[in-house]
Amino acid sequence: MSARLSSKEDYESLLDKYDTWMFDCDGVLWNGDRLVDGAVKVLEILRSHKKSVLFVTNNATKSRQSYKKKFDKLGVEAHVDEIFGSAYASAVYISSVMKLPKDKKVYVVGMEGLEQELTAEGISYVGGTDPADYTLEPFSLSNFTPDPAVDVVLCGLDTAINYTKLSKAFQYLQKPQVTFLVTNDDSTYPSEGGLLPGAGAISAPLKTASGREPLSIGKPAKTMLDCIKAKHNFDPERTLMVGDRLNTDILFGQAGGVSTLLVLTGITHVEDITGPNASTIVPDYVTSSIGDLRVLA
Amino acid sequence: MSARLSSKEDYESLLDKYDTWMFDCDGVLWNGDRLVDGAVKVLEILRSHKKSVLFVTNNATKSRQSYKKKFDKLGVEAHVDEIFGSAYASAVYISSVMKLPKDKKVYVVGMEGLEQELTAEGISYVGGTDPADYTLEPFSLSNFTPDPAVDVVLCGLDTAINYTKLSKAFQYLQKPQVTFLVTNDDSTYPSEGGLLPGAGAISAPLKTASGREPLSIGKPAKTMLDCIKAKHNFDPERTLMVGDRLNTDILFGQAGGVSTLLVLTGITHVEDITGPNASTIVPDYVTSSIGDLRVLA
Structure with a gap:
């Protein structure tokens, strides 16, 4: 008790x-x-x-640096080396635990902060905030050439989630050798006016379509x-x-x-x-x- | 065997x-x-x-009428009254089994064909192909006033899925009195070049965020x-x-x-x-x- x-x-x-x-x-x-x-x-x-x-x-939408700005804005003392986010932890996992070879890439479903942490760890990625994936137009496999260097799909909260991103990530996940990671599995997160769908909701279509269970990095x-x-x-x-x-x-x-x-x-x-x-x-x-x-x- | x-x-x-x-x-x-x-x-x-x-x-993206056009295009004889789609079945379920009162509405995550079948059954809806929901801009609850007439969330395959639609549907699903329906639960569907995420993948974020299991109408x-x-x-x-x-x-x-x-x-x-x-x-x-x-x- x-x-x-x-x-x-x-x-x-x-x-x-x-x-x-x-x-x-x-x-x-x-x-x-x-x-x-x-x-x-x-x-x-x-x-x-x-x-x-x-x-x-x-929260995997922000890098430690950008999360620090949130502390600053709210007047809360914090230092970058005191901040541990699931974006940072995901990047560290890929570089230090998986030891992803330098010629391999991550397909990212996620936002700028996640990309920043990957970059800081020297990890190459595709997807993410790529303007080509920022679209609500119909997706067709005939217009998509998978990048053979992609060895990891990493999914975090992405408020620009769309069918093109989901479809591309799903193509990679159909290859058993591609590792499936999620920054965290929170089904929701608290916004000022109430709950909104969280990272666990954003990765749910990928789990369902692929039938695979990802490794979750965050708490x-x-x-x-x-x-x-x-x-x-x-x-x-x-x-x-x-x-x-x-x-x-x-x-x-x-x-x-x-x-x-x-x-x-x-x-x-x-x-x-x-x-x-x-x-x-x-x-x-x-x-x-x-x-x-x-x-x- | x-x-x-x-x-x-x-x-x-x-x-x-x-x-x-x-x-x-x-x-x-x-x-x-x-x-x-x-x-x-x-x-x-x-x-x-x-x-x-x-x-x-x-397939819930097409009404029976629009599905008939697919048969026509491919040179396959078919008559509208021979065609049963999960969009049609969903509309019939809401009107004939649930008997949704005329002053109540459905919040639709789905495409034009689903809306057409709802309209054909005399069912009012919001969401769907509403241009206001065709957006990749960030969603904020402060800009959203839920429609108190919504008594059903109906989700089908929606290739224009986005965070605004998911967030709105999730707000409705947090009300226990709102019924949660999905047209079908296919995790994938076969397109010409391979599999793509299906209706079951599109509704997965709603299941995850709400912790609710929908009633599935299709096969x-x-x-x-x-x-x-x-x-x-x-x-x-x-x-x-x-x-x-x-x-x-x-x-x-x-x-x-x-x-x-x-x-x-x-x-x-x-x-x-x-x-x-x-x-x-x-x-x-x-x-x-x-x-x-x-x-x-």
Whole structure:
């Protein structure tokens, strides 16, 4: 059962116990472009106590650099080397784990941020924001010559998704030697006015058409944690993952052997963690909002 | 085990046994715009023997009228009242089975043929080919006012699929009272140069984002057969369903209590029905091509 935090003593005890604080962003620090009340203050408090602060997001539409701009715009202190996104983790996986040969390419279903991270890792790609694929015109195989260098299909959230992109990606996926990766498998994501289809929804047509299950890189997968470990030393026993999603953030923390704090400012509501239909994924701690920790000031 | 047909006697016996011949089209009579060799001749032979010929297709991008034009173009005799498509069956389901009140609407993810069948059944709809939804621009909930009259989301193959359509449909699907229908669940469909993502792939993001399972109208569902029964008298014992797909055509025939003939000119190959990985869906008869029946001339 989760400990429900509410008193100043509860939060002081948390501050004592954990040196590394990993934060999901959407639904924890902000929703869309609206900051969660008190979030900035709480991050300042943590930094003033010399805590290590990391941002771990499944958002694959932005590179770390462009995600940093979002922090800047909202007035949240963050440094590029503190930011871990599933676009970055996907690029690192392809270059460091798969060790994709330099003459091979990735077919991208995704946005500019994903392309930027691939480029930063020296990975060649086709598709993505290619203007030729930015079309709603009918797609015909007779006008398509697959690139024989494509060895990976990588799919992330793509708000310019269309039938041409899906059809091209599906042609590659029919070759068993082509690896199928998705940046993350979130079925939805929280925008300011409500939920919108997430990366897991965008890759769903490719799974259905090909009958293949992709490897997912983002939370809750271990690949994301491996990425963080390669850059930061942290003691799992003194690390806390803060998130709003049970099946990504909390599962991710548990799989990585770190403690977990669920906040209720995003996807998960009280009824998801209590009563007869409560999830089987149980965080160590629950608090209404990250802003609750303001009492530590 | 299926009877493998090859001799003139085999086909003569088939001709004797069945009065009503139901044909899938794509992969049976044609692939894309290329006729299967001998298909026209065989249909002529069946008609000359006073057989009842019906065309049962999951293609939901065309109305019966526009599908008839495809027959005309390819030089295949067909009459509108012989054609049963999943667009038509979906419209009939909404009007006759659901009995959707006249002041309610359908949000359509799909193409002109689907809209035409809805209109023919007197059903109001939004979405579909609405130019406002023909866009690759980013979608924002702040610019979207859901139509409170929408009580059904109907999704079929839509080669102009995009994030705006998916996002709007998903908003409706978050209301439990909105019915979720798909014209058919084919993961792919055969085009001239190979497979392309089918209606089941197009609806996959909606299933994933909403976590809901739609009711599928086309083959193998019984709804399609109910549609045919409403228009044609046939004796299931003397009816043969001819198709290229085990999990749609053959399953459809079996569920309807009619006999089934698999042809190998489309999706299914010999290795899918023989050997250790053979499908558990076993047709009554197998022949290489519908053209094999030319020997009956």
